[in-house]
Amino acid sequence: DGGITQSPKYLFRKEGQNVTLSCEQNLNHDAMYWYRQDPGQGLRLIYYSQIVNDFQKGDIAEGYSVSREKKESFPLTVTSAQKNPTAFYLCASSMSGHQPQHFGDGTRLSIL
């Protein structure tokens, strides 16, 4: 079955630590996205990638970094510079930038 896999489902971060969230898709989609969702709010775009080896900042990129070395993979690193990282992180992909997006089931990140 085609889809997007995010791991881990739950993640805990210590002060000063960088953590990496995994996102893998087997839908053969060119575009991939990372969103942050806070309680009772909509999604905010962190980074997006239109194609392999290319990515762009979204609305709230500060304190985050990404890479896109393979079409299937778009990992997100939450750095120690992100002072309020506790949130639900969602990865998505689409055929192109104006097509519906397919989402993974998210990673919930908390601070220890």
Add this chain to the structure above:
Amino acid sequence: SQQGEEDPQALSIQEGENATMNCSYKTSINNLQWYRQNSGRGLVHLILIRSNEREKHSGRLRVTLDTSKKSSSLLITASRAADTASYFCATDDGSWGKLQFGAGTQVVVTP
């Protein structure tokens, strides 16, 4: 920034009733999309309506778009307990890949 704003924030109905939620937005759009999110899960795409379309149907879902009023509505007919979820509108203003999501409408359907 959030462009779409859903109304109401929460909706509680009984099985068999219809549920209507609205979305208002600020700038011109290329298309508007509706998504559903079950608790603790990712979003699932429901319907995409283009700026030159006025109404679209998919099963028990009906979406309307009024670009003059910058608003859209999602109607779920004959609701079921399985429709319990949060529903989000997202606007595509033509900027590549940059959907703007509203805060969502939380729908609870009781048997």
